[in-house]
Structures are given as structure tokens and as C-alpha cells.
Amino acid sequence: MSTRPDKPWNPVELEVELFCRGLLVDDSARAGVDARRVARTRAGLGSGVELVIPAPRQGIWVNVPLDEPFVAVSPLTLVRQGDSFAVRDKRHPDVVYPVRLPDPPAWYARTTSRGVPMTRVGVLQGTYLGVYFAETCMYWYNTPSAANCQFCTTGVNVGKNEELAKKVEDVVEVAKVAREESGVTFTHFNTGYHFEDDPKKRAMHGLVQARPFVSAIRRNVGGFIGMQAVPVLKECWDEYDELIELGCDHFSFCVELLDKKWFDEVCPGKASTVGQDAFFEALEYTAGKLGRGRVSGEIIAGLEPAESTKRAIDRIVAAGGFPTVCIFRPLAGSNLAHLPSPDPDEMRDVMAYQYTAARKAGLAVGILPNIKVSLVVQPEEGRDLQPEQSWLDPYEWKLKALRTLARPYAAWKKRPRPGAPAFVPEIPPGPAVGN
Ligand code: SF4
Structure with a gap:
């Protein structure tokens, strides 16, 4: 200690x-x-x-x-x-x-019209609604041995503490109630790895499975919509375009670790399927589509050396994303539960660096009202870890101005868009009809 x-x-x-x-x-x-x-x-x-x-x-x-x-x-x-x-x-x-310990929302005790407990569909993590929308990440079922990320417990939670596969109507109902009763303005979807090499089976891909959810939230609920999934390879990048068209505002990419040794050992599934570069490439592609700083790269601090985490932050920023740094938590039930928790002094240094990197790149961080994430130290919070702060800092003044400008935009975004593109399921071509 x-x-x-x-x-x-x-x-x-x-x-x-x-x-x-x-x-x-x-x-x-x-x-x-x-x-x-x-x-x-x-x-x-x-x-x-x-x-x-x-x-x-x-x-x-x-x-x-x-x-x-x-x-x-x-x-x-x-x-x-x-x-x-x-x-x-x-x-x-x-x-x-x-x-302050926020009171649990009243809807946590309710069920959807189909009788599903709402907490088995989505939960608040800070002030946003988090929904793991697809079935358990395929890395957990890898053969001959599981290839899940070693810190993760998705495989023991999904299907047990939450519904194995969410229904669009349940998600819409929970998102509506979260908006009306909890003031939620951001719905964050995540999933793990869902991919098929066979191009005819693209409907299996996580991003393709996300389409009806994104479309339904945009048309019926409104607010900002984020998507987090293992990146798809270049030939499937049109799946990002389709989600943007349906109303997705943000993508996040969990590269987790930069040192190859750590990445390979801790994320064996990611290493053996898409590889580390795929995260940065998809980040750059989606930043090009949505705008710099509107996508994020996520890393874990406290496993690999702090200098590697800082290099990862730099690489994420260079690719056009903002960094999201998660302090390693040796979760009960995970394969890394036996490891110590990181040193807070070192983590404060990393979080200060995260802010400095965002500042140097002029990224507009923390400007949307009412989106607070409870799982990470947000980049803008790192300012309070700096040895000196000047009230004349032009970057801080810029953020302040952007926060004011963002308010009417966020209010506009909150409205549902019944006229937004509807998700149309792909119908596989049937047999030729002839005489
Ligand atoms: S990709 Fe890794 S972190 Fe994400 S759900 Fe799968 S095993 Fe868990």
C-alpha cells in the first residue's frame, strides 16, 4: 500500500x-x-x-x-x-x-411487457444505459479451449444474470423507460466476437446483429447511440457504414493492451482472429466517417507497464479516437482474479497523461451533457491530476464553449426519429421460380 x-x-x-x-x-x-x-x-x-x-x-x-x-x-x-x-x-x-449513492431506478424492479425483468435487458452504468445485445461472445466457446479475454466474465454473466439474446422490443421498452424516468440520453450497445468466414453467413456478425437494435432506438427512443464490438476486417467495413446510416453515433474499440506479449496472453481470441492492428485500422476508418474524437479506443491500465499504456493512448489519439482508459479490476470469477489491483499513484499518472494527450490533439472531450461513465476515469477528469492548472488555458475555454454549443444539439438528438432509415432484414435469395 x-x-x-x-x-x-x-x-x-x-x-x-x-x-x-x-x-x-x-x-x-x-x-x-x-x-x-x-x-x-x-x-x-x-x-x-x-x-x-x-x-x-x-x-x-x-x-x-x-x-x-x-x-x-x-x-x-x-x-x-x-x-x-x-x-x-x-x-x-x-x-x-x-x-452520494444514487437510488436504484424504480424500473429496476419492473418487467417488460413480455415479462422479462428490465435489469436482464439493460442496466445503468453511470448515466447511460448499457445493453449487451447478442449472445455470449464466441471466444468463450472456442475449441479446443476457450479464448476469452482473461479479465472478462461475460461468459458467466450473459444467459445467467441477463437474457441470453435480447429482443428488440424489450430493449426499446427499457430504453424508453430509462429515458423517461432516469433521463438517459445515451444507449450503449456492446457485444464480443461474432463472426463467420463464410460471406453468406454475415448475418452472424455482431455489427449485423446490431442493426435492428440501432434502428429501433433511433426511430422510437432517440438519444445518442454507441456500439462496441470486436472490429471486423477491411472487407466488412461497410457494416460500420450501415450502422451509421441507421443512426449509430459512436464506435468504441477495446484493444485493451499494446505490448504484443500482453495482448497475446490476455486476449488470445482477439490475437488469433483479427489481430491488434485491426482495432486501430477500424478506429481510423470510423473516425474518418464520424469525425475525429467521435470514436474511442479502450485500453486497460495496470497490467502492462504504464509506458506501454501511454503509447497506446498516443496511438488511439493519432488514429482519430479519444482514449478511454479502464483501470484493471481483477474481477471475481475471471481468470485474472488472483492478480493485485494497480497502484493508484501510477494510475493517477496515466490518467493525467490521458488528459494531456487529448488536450494536445485538441479533442473535444466531455462536452455532451449528462453522459457520465462510471467504469472509467473520463479524459477530461485528468485535468484535476495535473500539477498546475491555469484558468487562462485556451483548451479549457474551448471545451467550455463547446459544452454550451452542444446543449441544443443534445436536446435535438434526444428526440426519436420515426423517419430514420428502418432496418430491413436481408432476405436470402430463394430458389429460382420457373415453369
Ligand atoms: S471480446 Fe473479450 S472482453 Fe469482449 S466479450 Fe469477448 S471475451 Fe469478453
């Missing part, structure tokens, strides 16, 4: 501390936490407790690990104080960090 801090953490420093160390729960806070937790879904990262750290501009959402073995030695404890909650750090017994 690193040294006792010489002064209280600022909100972003505390966020990193919580990601890396997790949180013990005092008996006074236990019932409040239990009432807010949902089962592990998707890759499992959102399996902790969601909390919001008050910060000058807007609250910082963070999904804090509770169950993983490394949490047992955390110096941080969640306590209840009357009607509110706070984090206490035993290295700083005099300091109390107030936090």
Missing part, C-alpha cells in the same frame, strides 16, 4: 483511489448498499456499487469494487451519516469525503 497522503484527495484523486483499492462497507451503510446493487452483467466491470463524488463542475460517477479479494485490505470505508453517505480513509482519520 502506498504512503499516507499528505493532504486530502481531490475528487478525481479519490476516484482513482476507489477504483484501485475498492471500498469496505461499514455496518451502518450495509443496507443502503445492498438495496442498490444489481447482479453482474456484461463483462462484469459494473459489479460494484455506483456512487457519485461531488465535484466543482459536475459529480463524478464511479463504480467501486466491493467483492474482489484486494478490497479486504482497503483503507477506505463507506459509512452512513444520518441520511447520507461518506467515505472515510483510515490514513486520514480527520477527513470525511461525502458521497
